[in-house]
Amino acid sequence: MLALAAGHAAAEPYRLERVTAVHVNDSVFQGLDRWRTGSAMLSVALARQGDAEAMPEFGDLLELRLSAEFVTPEFFLADGAGDRRYAGILSVGAHTHFRTRGLEATLGADLHVIGPQNRLHEVQDIIHVVSGGASAPPEDQMVPDSVWPTLAGELARPVALDEGQLVLQPFLGLQAGHETLARVGGDLYLGQAVDAGTFGREPVTGLPFRLSGAGGPGVWGSLGVDIAAVGSSALLGHGTGDEPRDTRTRVRAGLGYDVGRLTALAGVAWLGPEFEAQRSGQWTAAFALGLSF
Known part of the structure; x- marks a missing residue:
């Protein structure tokens, strides 16, 4: 079945659909740099398929991602005693978003380059010289160098509750690689959202952002x-007390606005x-700005 879908997709060339920049930062609320402190992603x-209302098959909608993330101890210079160690994470990947049998599906892979080898700590030092933040710890107090291929997939089933203006979308996600985990959860979309195109998911917060289509001009939201x-x-597991917990929880809310070719979130x-x-x-806070073509 996937081979047939891929063969169908190969009949047409790709065109640029949308470019989105996403930034996540925890210092917005308390002025702190700690733990999942910040990331930047270009999607x-x-x-x-040119029609935003079309139902994309496997391979019809491809998302390329380049991201950089900073993970730090609570007090930034901690040596791993009772806290997590500093890590810079640079990743590049490709994911396809498609619909099959009433399900929204995502399948893709990323390559994560972790540790001092990616030099992201030097980039953060430059940022903190300007903003007045602390310098990164010595390299021997960082998470060691490693390179991880990471596979990820998600299945979701949209349930329209109010003629497409209120949509509940439970999902199941699996990931294997630099972090191996299984997620179950759901998102509630309000306004001109799910029926107006396809959404991606920001990796740190899980916040949905628009990949294709447009429901605007208008406001939409998600919980x-x-x-x-x-x-x-x-x-994790490189210090004292930083063994990973068996479970993690995320709760989020987003507000988006579509106008013309521009989407702000x-x-x-x-x-x-x-x-x-x-x-x-x-x-933590997340901001996204997308432009369709």
């Missing part, structure tokens, strides 16, 4: 929650504790 959507069962993590998320010694969860 490029390529489409074989979501999920819980993950964690198998392993290359980012702002969101907030609560991320539950990820390791044994983490004394609390954390609030």
